[in-house]
Amino acid sequence: MGAAVSSGGHPSHPEHNARFRRVAGGDHRAPPSRCRMCNLTVELGAPAYHCSEPKPDGCAVVLHEACYRRPKKMTHSAHPQHRLTLAGDALALAAGVSCSLCACPFGTPPVAYSCTRRRCAGGFRVHPRCCDLPKSISVPPELHDHGDLVLRPPTSSSGNGGEQRRRRCLSCSRVAGTISGQQAAAPWSYQCAKCVDIEYCLACLLGDDDAANMRCCCFQCCTVDPAAVQCLGNLAGVFFCAFLGGMGCPTAIPPTQPSPGGIGLTRNRN
Incomplete structure (x- = not known):
């Protein structure tokens, strides 16, 4: 599969209005780098989108293919009254602002889904990964x-x-x-x-903000064998990847990320 070019820039990368170039697995030789949106590693050879800004040194911004395909607007059960808009503008995400769901700070540069309604300005902003948290989970009876x-x-x-x-x-x-x-x-x-x-x-x-210990609740980096799923993030990954079938989820299989104590958690479809 060869390279393709997007029709325009991406809201997670407002610094450049350049198009993003899709690079299929095996087409690039760059070392692993961090995805601008989810801050998780884009593995060597994994399909990804790269900023095509034609500066002398180019631009190092890269997105997982599925991160690139995330909707520009979405709704979440935690803020059902308004749609949330994807933004990567540091001016819109003031220093010190934390995620409305997990209460952790945003990365640098920050990327978030935010409510843009005037009466909610400065109110509801969430990490892209937190937008994938389900309404409910089931825990085993022994827990x-x-x-x-x-x-x-x-x-x-x-x-x-x-x-x-x-x-x-x-x-x-x-x-x-x-x-x-x-x-x-x-x-x-x-x-x-x-x-x-x-x-x-x-x-x-x-998990914590250390990428080595971060558990994923985003579908973009979770393509795993359902029989091996233990953590909520991996289970959400299986569900979303099955739903999107062929929409660009990376095919590299990450190590299984067990919940603390090996506890099995189940995502509820509601």
Whole structure:
């Protein structure tokens, strides 16, 4: 398969309005690099899109093929009232702004899906990978009796004199909103609707910001054998890749990324 050229630039790379050139597996000899959108490695030989800016030294910006094909606008259950727009403009993503779902900072340069409505300006912005988080997940009965956990914002109070609810993660046992014993802004989490103190935190599902430990909840880097799937991100990858069939998901099979403690989690289609 040869190279192809896109019809224009990409919103994740506003610095250049140049077209992106698709480079098929085996057509390029560049060493592995980081995808501008998801910040995960684009493996040597994997299909990808490269910026074709004709500067003397060229441009090193590269996107996974499936990252390039992500929709420019989308909706998410965490912000259903408005559509979210993909943007990579550092001016639109001010320094210090964190993801509205996982509460982690954006990369450099930042890329996010944002609500552009004036009344939401400065409000809802999420990592592309966090946009793939499902509404709910199922956990095995040995982990929690009630099974399904639903993606929800941190609970502000319990209704008992305004006392704040404290949820403990089923995996790491960290209490929501605390870091080393200190209070901190809490991210969303998967919570049990029947229990006021149970959740599964996004840090355990997504991993930390170290790319070596990051678990993927984006479909673009997850093409794996469903029988080997253990983590939520890989399962989401199988689902989306099967749905998109032939839409450009990379074919390289990454190592299986197990959930903490080898816990099996299931994505719910709702």
